[in-house]
Amino acid sequence: MFLSQSFKNISTCVILLNFLFLPALILSLAYCSSIDEGITFDYGYDGYIDELREKEMPHLNNETYLDYTGSGLYTQAQIDAFYSLLQSNLYCNAHSRAPCSIRTEKEVNEARDLILSFFNTSSSEYSVVFTSGATQGLKMIGEYFPWTEESAFVYTTHNHNSVLGMRKYAKRAGGIFKAFEQSELEEILSEFQDSVQINTEEVDPFGDDFGGFSGFSGNTWTWGDKGDNPAHLFAFPAECNFSGIKYPLDWINEIKRGDMGAALNAKLAQYDGIDRSDGEWFVALDAAAFVPTNRLDLSLTPADFVVMSFYKMFGFPTGLGALLVRHDVAERLQKPYFGGGSVSIVGCREDFCQEKPRPSDRLEDGTVGFLNIIALKEGFKLINETLGGIENIEQHVSAVTQYAFERLSSLKHENGNNVVEIYGNHEKQWINGEYGVQGGILSLSVHRPDGSFVGYYTVQEKSAQHRIHLRTGMVCNPGACYSLLGLDETLVCEMAAEKESCGDDIDMVNGMPLGSVRVSFGFASTKNDVDRLVEFIRQEFMEESSL
Structure with a gap:
């Protein structure tokens, strides 16, 4: 030490x-x-x-x-170790059962586990979906989120453009968007809590109340009811990329306990008169500016979606990020497109498609950047061991x-x-x-x-x-x-x-x-x-x- x-x-x-x-x-x-x-x-x-x-x-x-x-x-050590690895091993497209494919698949899965461990969670709770960066992760949330005419998208005013761009998807579905200052959100929550009788009993964020995903057994993922209630989304950064101001991660738990969602429902009703009490709130956390220098513990603040870019954490590789998705919300995502690697079998003349069951497989179209993914372990080694x-x-x-x-x-x-x-x-x-x-x-x-x-x-x-x-x-x-x-x-x-x-x-x-x-x-x-x-x-x- x-x-x-x-x-x-x-x-x-x-x-x-x-x-x-x-x-x-x-x-x-x-x-x-x-x-x-x-x-x-x-x-x-x-x-x-x-x-x-x-x-x-x-x-x-x-x-x-x-x-x-x-x-x-x-660092020089990252680059040297990575190229030494490439010189000593053959890696190739994992969409095969060739020896090099199996080796690649093993390395990629180990990288997923390494990422989840770093954020104090596991594959029983989250899937790691590899992206080109935080922006693509946010775009995927916006594109796949189950927006309806009753949906609301709420975000803090201090947010990256990539978060603001998500409102286009909410608007296209007929929903609304609203931006609030941090002080406004805190006032909205405080006023709501003062006006109602609050159940202060602690809720296990991984208990039955947040169900949907029922577990992993062997190679089979099982899912519960996808849910028919209108879906709303609250998005905020763990740290503002403009000013460095950090935002309360406990907002995530306020959403899961129901207080923040109910408070937002009441506030939004003042604008358009719509009752959203039968809807369900989800939270997207932009962690790109936060995780390079701060501990994010998803066992304490289990956001439904988390995005990041690895080059911001340790410089190399570039063009690689991740979208972490909780299993109990992944099945509600509505993905309109399927690409290579994301399906088990598909019809050509018939409109038939069997998507792969694991969320990461279903959401990653095409071949992931496996050589970049393999390089991640040297970056995490820099953080965990060298420093x-x-x-x-x-x-x-x-x-x-x-x-x-x-x-x-x-x-x-x-x-x-x-x-x-x-x-x-x-x-x-x-x-x-x-x-x-x-x-x-x-x-x-x-x-x-x-x-x-x-x-x-x-x-x-x-x-x-x-x-x-x-x-x-x-x-x-x-x-x-x-x-x-x-x-x-x-x-x-x-x-x-x-x-x-x-x-x-x-x-x-x-x-x-x-x-x-x-x-x-x-x-x-x-x-x-x-x-x-x-x-x-x-x-x-x-x-x-x-x-």
Whole structure:
């Protein structure tokens, strides 16, 4: 296990930071003195971080990478082990009984089990459906969900475009969609709970009340009643990819207990007068920005659908993600198309098709990217063994994020105005000694001395000159951008014809930025990365003449 490098008091911080330049040291001392007793920030995997960067990441070439939410970084060990495996074994299409096919099938099934184990669940509860990434997983949910004219699709305003796109399927079926802020959802739930007598008895999320799937025996999957009640869907991110704000995973249990669904039914009825009390609510969790640096335990928060992209977790392979589907809801999905590998037998002249019974087989059309799937075990080995587990990554990223927040927040122009404005809940990164509601993302804007904004595209261009890699714009999350930056959504929509993408050079409207500068950290981030970012902002934006 890694030993703790904890910022517990001022003297510890002096020892750890005495090689940094003086401004960083002074700021860190002030920060450490403000930490509550007993809270520790574990940085660097017991000193291994520098060795990791030097030995495993020669491809960084002394550049500063700050876009882990865009994609993670791969290590030399991952690539070497993967190619060694390919050189030593023959793998081929698993839709055969040839020896290479059987070997491939075994590796792919082991990868499925590895994924489920990582999220503390098993194949008795979930199926792993391989996708090209989180976006394809969300598209599959939207396309296959049993929408009707009575269906409702509810999502949080802070959501990726790929979640917003699901509303097209709900609308096409005649259903409605509605977006709510987190505060609105919490108020809706609270008002409902205050207005009714609540059954506080704990419900086993895997008990009979959530039935449908009755188990696995040998090679036969058995299913219960598919259910005829109208289906509604609630979607939210575990972590916002724009701001890094984390959302309450207990919403999943509120849906399963019935409180959240009933509260939403009552609220939606105020808009259209439709009684949806006979419907059934399901929950889709976008975990793409969350799982690279946080523990997701599906035994505690058993979402019906979970999507992720593996390249965001450990860089390689790209073009591979997963949709995790609970067995007790998989049979309700209405898949209109079948492709190779998803059927047992099919008629040519007759409209007859026998789909394969296992959800992953039924939902994966064609041949999965088996070589990419085989590479996953080296990525999970990086997390579980090399770095000692996702908890160590969470602690390390939290330490780097807080260090960056404190350093950037301290930057002042000569007139005392802030150089940087940071969006999110960084003051709540720790709550009562536990990880709070802020992840490893700093979404920020840069100000001139007079308080006006520097366009994010200008920051992007100048950061590239300093070999700093970051992301700017709305980062495919318009709702978070509009609300956190205080933008008028109607005004932005009126500019649509002028913009080519959410990160192009049209970056201001009426003096307000149309996006932010996103800095995101991951398992290999260092304080030195932060120092380079701070020095870049100091050099480029703290003197009016430089603008």
